[in-house]
Amino acid sequence: MPVDYSKWDALELSDDSDIEVHPNVDKRSFIRAKQNQIHQQRHDRKHRITTLKYEKVINDGLLARIDALLKSLQAQGKEVEGKTEAGDVDEVVFDCLVDVSSDGCLGEDSPPNPPEGVHTSEQDQPRYSKMMGALVDQVKAEVDKSKADGPARYQAFLKEIGEHGAKVQGLQKQLLAELNKLEREEGNKITSESIHTGFSSSHVSKGAPPPATAAAAKTAKKPSVQPQLLNASSAAVDLGDETPGSEADIEDAAPGEETGDDDDLEASPLAKRFGSIPFGDYQASLRFISSNPDVLAEHETDGLLVEAFNGQSNAKTTRDEEYARQCVHQALLLQYCRQLGKDGVGLFFKRIQTPNHQARKLFLDDVGSTYERIRTRTAELNRLKEEEGEGGDREQIQLHAVDPNTKINIVTPPALSECTSEDEVTARKIFDTFPPGLQRALASGSLERVNEVLGKMSVDEAELVVEQLGEGGMLSLEEGVIDATTEEGRKTMEAIERSGRMPGDEAAGGGRVVEELADDADEGEGGVEGEGKVVEVEEMD
Secondary structure (H helix, E strand, C coil), X not given: CCCCCHHHHHECXXXXXXXXXXXXXXXXXXXXXXXXXXXXXXXXXXXXXXXXXXXXXXXXXXXXXXXXXXXXXXXCHHHHCCCCCHHHHHHHHHHHHHHHHCCXXXXXXXXXCCCCCCCCCCCCCCCXXXXXXXXXXXHHHHHHHHCCCHHHHHHHHHHHHHHHHHHHHHHHHHHHHHHHHHHHHHHHCECHHHCXXXXXXXXXXXXXXXXXXXXXXXXXXXXXXXXXXXXXXXXXXXXXXXXXXXXXXXXXXXXXCCCCHHHHCCCCHHHHHHHCCCCCCHHHHHHHHHHCHHHHCHHHHHHHHHHHHHHHHCCCCHHHHHHHHHHHHHHHXXXXXXXXXXXXHHHHHHHHCCCCCHHHHHHHHHHHHHHHHHHHHHHXXXXXXXXXXXXXXXXXXXEEECCCCCCCEEEECCCHHHCCCHHHHHHHHHHHCCCHHHHHHHHHCCHHHHHHHHHCCCHHHHHHHHHHHHHCCCEECCCCCEECCCHHHHHHHHHHHHHCCCCCHHHHCCEEEEEEEEECCCCCCCCCCCCCEEEEEEEEC
């Protein structure tokens, strides 16, 4: 297989190149001179490429303004109809020129500074507005030679400006062709500047991340609570659809616990002052932003939207609703100014104050739709809050002993693997059907916690739970808690089974476990305190 040496064709002349020279010419000197020539050509080529790229940017900006001027002149053609004086036609042309020169959409009026070594003979690069003014002056001189008036003079302006634009486009095509040619020549040869690192990799062992601080933990988002079953064997038990009693498995949040950073978001005093500017007073808004540019920060926009939401939630009068709408307007005003870029403030206020401008209509429609969403959402939340307030007076099931000297205790059935009788198995199966929150409350042996869980359930569901507690023998009238999972608890249970009565029944004289159907309503203004009724659940001898 022949060896391919074509990849070496891209190498420039070097000191060890095998070339033949005239016997009267020193080979080393010839190679040195040739290298200097190559280096000079390379330098000139780089300089020319940099110059052409800069001129391309200038020409692009000029072409954009010429096209904008032509479009503006074509749009204003109807205003020239009926005008015969040359001065009237010239006035329309110069008005279009002023509009194009002040249009911020075309970019900065000042061209970018030239790179080092490019156009060093020129003192300052003229502004685009000055270039366009010079172009219109040249066009006017050509039009004056034609001595046309009225619409004919206006058409002459359009024709001459279009020809100038075509000339610039032709120069731009020649520039691009030369630039592409020089860049191809630059890439044909391998030079020291074209050498670069193809791949580099390193590995740094990082230490363990520092533990989260208390402040960070406080402001972190609270993870969703997933209920954990205390007994794995009942994981496959189908508990049916979710019921109101499922709330019994939700732990209350710790006092002072934060749900996230967004809860602390509120409008700053600076944002509130900006939000108090009347709706539509754009001059006052512009003066405020010019004096306080910090108000353009994103968090100020968020704060104003929160202020609008809170204001609409607490609105009692039409004036309060207008304030909420005003805050939405000012918040979106800041957002639009920020999104329009570096010159967004000037561009926004120029367009918003132009009558019948499409941008003005879009902005006001956005304000209206945003406010409508806030108004709808706050109305829905207020309605839900009122329904919750009305539903607060609901009945609850609570466990209490009839005899004040008797205490209700709870028997926790042992695990299925440790059950020694059929009754214990039945009790454990009933226990496993309870929600995890109720299981934890029963395992704690605290009647208060059990009543707290029952209070979160509906009356029907709580009555069913109390009935199941009685069937499973998990309620007793003995001091303390009988835990059948311990040795002492088993002995106590055996004594109960032999005697047929609970310890302490002889001293206490018996008792009854009752459920109290209580009304949560407190005596309020104009209200009557709810009466509770006691319903006997199980009587124990």
